[in-house]
């Protein structure tokens with residue numbers, strides 16, 4: 001398997017095949033796949049749908065298509081059942097992340113999500129993400145977990161996305177009506193024809209269907225994230241994946257990999273809101289040793305920035321900007337902690353959201 005960190009998205013049809021309550025029927029082989037990936041040194045983040053379906057039987061509803069409010073209440077019940085259901089398949093701890101599109105657009109929330117995932121993975125905890133359905137009204141709703149999974153893949157800097165559902169992949173026509181429909185194993189470019197071929201879902205509990213899966217793939221491959229759509233209800237699919245074979249449809253990542261794409265975005269798109277002046281030890285550690293920036297290496301800072309903003313990292317000896325990065329602290333916070341050891345940050349601020357000031361992954365050397 002040619003990836004380092006993957007997001008695995010599991011659809012409601014697999015978590016709740018009867019559309020009522022949780023089931024372990026398909027989750028065992030998915031969990032075994034996750035464990036096998038981890039044992040091979042890969043990092044996995046799970047995006048799981050199914051809370052609404054899992055909570056369905058606990059909330060009274062007279063119509064087969066419940067109102068948004070009723071679904072939100074179902075989600076509140078089902079989320080706990082779904083998490084408990086996942087946890088029983090793992091020896092490792094699972095961590096729950098409930099996020100909205102609004103969170104992904106908010107710089108501070110975005111960086112909090114990113115840091116949480118980073119720390120969970122470093123502690124061998126399996127992050128399990130779902131949309132925060134209770135608070136997500138239309139404007140802040142991602143709407144479907146396929147697109148949410150693509151965004152989680154970006155935030156977590158994954159290089160692979162697996163979308164598991166109850167279909168084998170993308171077909172050249174609708175296999176339910178055309179017995180000659182053929183599975184398309186590889187898609188190098190997502191065109192209108194691909195969307196047209198994919199048709200849409202008829203599964204009443206599925207939110208997304210094939211269209212949102214292809215949209216998610218489109219977003220992901222643009223950032224260098226190889227995306228698979230595979231049938232998670234067939235255990236042999238996972239055997240193929242573990243052997244490095246493709247049992248469904250793979251969307252090939254565009255040539256620029258996630259690293260360069262993100263760094264390009266950081267370098268060219270994000271505007272710097274301030275400057276951090278480094279001591280010579282930090283200049284050397286950053287430019288030669290690939291280190292993150294620590295508070296001890298900071299002499300001073302200027303500008304008006306908040307955590308999550310881009311800032312320039314400057315060598316004061318020649319006033320050259322040696323790097324650009326995303327700062328984990330605001331300018332007033334940095335003023336208080338410049339020059340101190342990381343261990344001191346908590347004593348000074350009363351909190352320490354991050355040990356480093358600018359993480360290596362969020363930095364581009366110029």
Ligand code: GLU
Pocket residue numbers: 011012048049050051052053075130131133143144145146206207208
């Ligand atoms: N967040 C919804 C749930 O857990 C699912 C959305 C989706 O499947 O796309 O039920």
